[in-house]
Amino acid sequence: MDVLRTAVSVLAHFDADRCAAPADHAANVRKAERLIAQMATAIAVRERIRSGKSLIAPDPTLGHAANFLFMVGGSVPSPVMSRAFDSSLVLYAEHELNASTFSARVTVSTLSDLHSGIVAAIGALKGPLHGGANEEAWRLLEGVGTPEDATAWVDRALARHERIMGFGHRVYKHGDPRAAILKAYCAELARELGDDRWERIAEPIERAVVARKGLSPNVDWPSARLYHYMGLDVGLYTPIFAMARAAGWAAHCIEQVDHNRLMRPRGRYIGPVHRGVPSIDLR
Numbered sequence: 172m173d174v175l176r177t178a179v180s181v182l183a184h185f186d187a188d189r190c191a192a193p194a195d196h197a198a199n200v201r202k203a204e205r206l207i208a209q210m211a212t213a214i215a216v217r218e219r220i221r222s223g224k225s226l227i228a229p230d231p232t233l234g235h236a237a238n239f240l241f242m243v244g245g246s247v248p249s250p251v252m253s254r255a256f257d258s259s260l261v262l263y264a265e266h267e268l269n270a271s272t273f274s275a276r277v278t279v280s281t282l283s284d285l286h287s288g289i290v291a292a293i294g295a296l297k298g299p300l301h302g303g304a305n306e307e308a309w310r311l312l313e314g315v316g317t318p319e320d321a322t323a324w325v326d327r328a329l330a331r332h333e334r335i336m337g338f339g340h341r342v343y344k345h346g347d348p349r350a351a352i353l354k355a356y357c358a359e360l361a362r363e364l365g366d367d368r369w370e371r372i373a374e375p376i377e378r379a380v381v382a383r384k385g386l387s388p389n390v391d392w393p394s395a396r397l398y399h400y401m402g403l404d405v406g407l408y409t410p411i412f413a414m415a416r417a418a419g420w421a422a423h424c425i426e427q428v429d430h431n432r433l434m435r436p437r438g439r440y441i442g443p444v445h446r447g448v449p450s451i452d453l454r
């Protein structure tokens with residue numbers, strides 16, 4: 172996420188429309204389209220360098236989702252894998268006024284540029300209570316290790332008042348519909364790969380968290396397994412969320428500057444009305 176945040180910041184400097192007015196709608200759409208492609212490429216290139224592999228040029232005959240998997244993994248993904256990844260990008264693309272989208276809108280409401288809005292959003296998405304949860308969900312699954320240990324693991328975690336990453340949502344209190352769609356893809360991919368170990372571990376964890384806390388899985392719970400099945404390193408999970416959400420962030424930023432008013436909330440002071448201030452010699 173640090174690399175992606177810096178990459179978007181640098182890309183602003185080289186953007187063909189960098190001198191356009193902040194509210195130039197057509198220029199902002201062009202910037203958004205470029206960024207969606209550039210962010211995917213930056214993540215793929217960085218991953219190849221990190222893992223000591225040679226860079227792979229994009230294949231213009233592939234779609235955005237398949238091309239990303241190709242540039243990271245070096246082989247053209249199966250149709251099921253491409254469809255599953257494409258669906259995860261669509262499901263991650265936009266989700267109303269979550270923390271990162273709000274950060275992006277606040278930033279461009281000052282009439283700063285689109286790239287600055289996306290940089291702010293990436294910073295907000297990085298946190299484990301927002302985008303970072305899919306990485307934590309994978310670590311959780313690895314930590315549990317076997318289906319037999321799942322229920323006891325959940326009990327121990329809840330007894331320690333820990334948050335189970337990939338469960339609960341500020342808006343969806345009765346289940347995240349995105350999670351159900353990706354769960355079906357997880358099952359399909361596990362079948363294709365001939366290894367359902369992680370599905371068998373995830374299932375009892377889901378049942379235990381629902382039973383003990385009434386919390387349903389959110390989108391990050393199945394996406395962690397999905398990306399593992401695609402051979403993607405866990406460090407890519409949140410950047411992938413960012414490359415998908417770039418479409419939604421950009422759409423929000425464009426909407427904001429098209430009808431702009433500076434966002435400036437007030438803080439309400441709720442402390443004591445009168446407080447004494449001791450003179451300097453008494454402090």
Ligand SMILES: CC(C)(COP(=O)(O)OP(=O)(O)OC[C@H]1O[C@@H](n2cnc3c(N)ncnc32)[C@H](O)[C@@H]1OP(=O)(O)O)[C@@H](O)C(=O)NCCC(=O)NCCS
Pocket residue numbers: 299300301302304333334335336337338339340341342384386389390391
């Ligand atoms: C997403 C999240 C921040 C939304 O929570 P929220 O609406 O702000 O709810 P709160 O943080 O106020 O939590 C309400 C209660 O549910 C509990 N809770 C919420 N999510 C929980 C989780 N994942 N595991 C365990 N307990 C959880 C809280 O501890 C709290 O319990 P309490 O009332 O006994 O203190 C929260 O569910 C969470 O931290 N989930 C894990 C991180 C995650 O998966 N994020 C991705 C979101 S798409």
